[in-house]
Amino acid sequence: MKTKRDFPSLKNDLILRAVKGEEVERIPVWVMRQAGRYLPEYLEVRKQNDFFKICRTPELACKVTLQPIDRFAGLLDASIIFCDILVIPQAMGLEVQMVEGKGPHFPHPIRVVEDLKRLKDTVDVDKELSYVYEAITLTRIKLDGRCPLFGFVGAPWTLFAYMIEGGGSKTLSKAKTWLYTYPKESHRLLQKTTDVIVDFILGQIRAGAQMIQVFDSWGGELTPKMFRTFSVPYLTQIASRVKAAMVEEGLQVPLFIFAKGAHASLDILSSIGYDVVSLDCTIDPKQARIDTKWRVTLQGNADPNLLYAPADVIKKEVREMLNAFGANNYIANLGHGMMPGHSPDALKVFLEAIRDHSSSMGNKRKFEESK
Numbered sequence: 001m002k003t004k005r006d007f008p009s010l011k012n013d014l015i016l017r018a019v020k021g022e023e024v025e026r027i028p029v030w031v032m033r034q035a036g037r038y039l040p041e042y043l044e045v046r047k048q049n050d051f052f053k054i055c056r057t058p059e060l061a062c063k064v065t066l067q068p069i070d071r072f073a074g075l076l077d078a079s080i081i082f083c084d085i086l087v088i089p090q091a092m093g094l095e096v097q098m099v100e101g102k103g104p105h106f107p108h109p110i111r112v113v114e115d116l117k118r119l120k121d122t123v124d125v126d127k128e129l130s131y132v133y134e135a136i137t138l139t140r141i142k143l144d145g146r147c148p149l150f151g152f153v154g155a156p157w158t159l160f161a162y163m164i165e166g167g168g169s170k171t172l173s174k175a176k177t178w179l180y181t182y183p184k185e186s187h188r189l190l191q192k193t194t195d196v197i198v199d200f201i202l203g204q205i206r207a208g209a210q211m212i213q214v215f216d217s218w219g220g221e222l223t224p225k226m227f228r229t230f231s232v233p234y235l236t237q238i239a240s241r242v243k244a245a246m247v248e249e250g251l252q253v254p255l256f257i258f259a260k261g262a263h264a265s266l267d268i269l270s271s272i273g274y275d276v277v278s279l280d281c282t283i284d285p286k287q288a289r290i291d292t293k294w295r296v297t298l299q300g301n302a303d304p305n306l307l308y309a310p311a312d313v314i315k316k317e318v319r320e321m322l323n324a325f326g327a328n329n330y331i332a333n334l335g336h337g338m339m340p341g342h343s344p345d346a347l348k349v350f351l352e353a354i355r356d357h358s359s360s361m362g363n364k365r366k367f368e369e370s371k
């Protein structure tokens, strides 16, 4: 195990304070996929490099991670390490390519039970994914305390679905067929993936990640019962194992869960050990507060398509979103990632609107009491 390092001290800890429910002078904000194809400076790097080459080269991953932090100086309250959720299936032995205009593609996905044998028996996570740790450590140094750094992972169910579908899918029929037909083998694969995820999260934390987000991007594709059977137990296990290890090592890093579309399970998601529940844009903020009972900090949830609207509409929607969530226990974000067609200027309008409106909101405790 690596020893704890001395990194530059944090000059902006708004998001960490919001997670703890402390009062903040303004609402913190970051956006998913804040480094990506909507940024001309990212496309420039991407022209010369394959997607996974950027992930695997710490200097390039660090450079791209810092692009939005430099461009939107003072407006973003968190950075997120440039990587992908699919580095875990790669570490487990599956090939993954990023196909231009199509997204991720597994040339040899898991199709039949026999295919499970193609996965490695044991995965040396710290060796296979050391490039992510190096990128995190380098980025912590280069950030120079401007804002905290997220590490992240894909959730077991979402990674399971990718490994079986072999890429994106509208129906997830293949992955769901597995759950119905081979529940025992499905649980075995979910457990194996969970073990890798736990090691990978801890490795990222030891390397310098100050927050961790777990992406269950396909959580909402399951029936609530199947989500409780095939996702929640593993998400719970991840939080409890990571937290137990952190206690042992004297580390304290908040855990965020983003289970896109899993509205029916917000109550559960707010009671399985995560500090923050991240919301997509199809849930009403006040309903989310009711469902999660102020047990967690909420993050989200503007429609990414709002960034295609005129500036005055963006500002109005931001004001309404912030008022609905309230100033406390809240981190502003989009309900999903930045899209390639977005303009960086529209994101700037969104970020400035959050800064301006939240600075004028005052530190009212919880929105019900502020009325």
Ligand SMILES: Cc1c2[nH]c(c1CCC(=O)O)Cc1[nH]c(c(CCC(=O)O)c1C)Cc1[nH]c(c(CCC(=O)O)c1C)Cc1[nH]c(c(C)c1CCC(=O)O)C2
Residues within 6 Å of the ligand: 031, 032, 033, 034, 035, 036, 037, 046, 051, 080, 081, 082, 083, 084, 085, 086, 098, 102, 103, 104, 152, 168, 215, 217, 337, 340
């Ligand atoms: C499902 C998922 C993936 N990857 C990720 C998720 C969970 C979040 C979500 O639900 O969107 C997570 C992810 N992927 C990427 C990040 C980087 C950090 C960030 O800035 O947020 C993060 C956090 C970079 C990326 N990951 C990807 C890109 C674009 C690839 C490119 O440069 O060609 C980036 C910047 C590719 C990717 N990677 C994945 C898909 C489906 C795609 C294609 C997306 C598309 O075409 O819009 C898998």
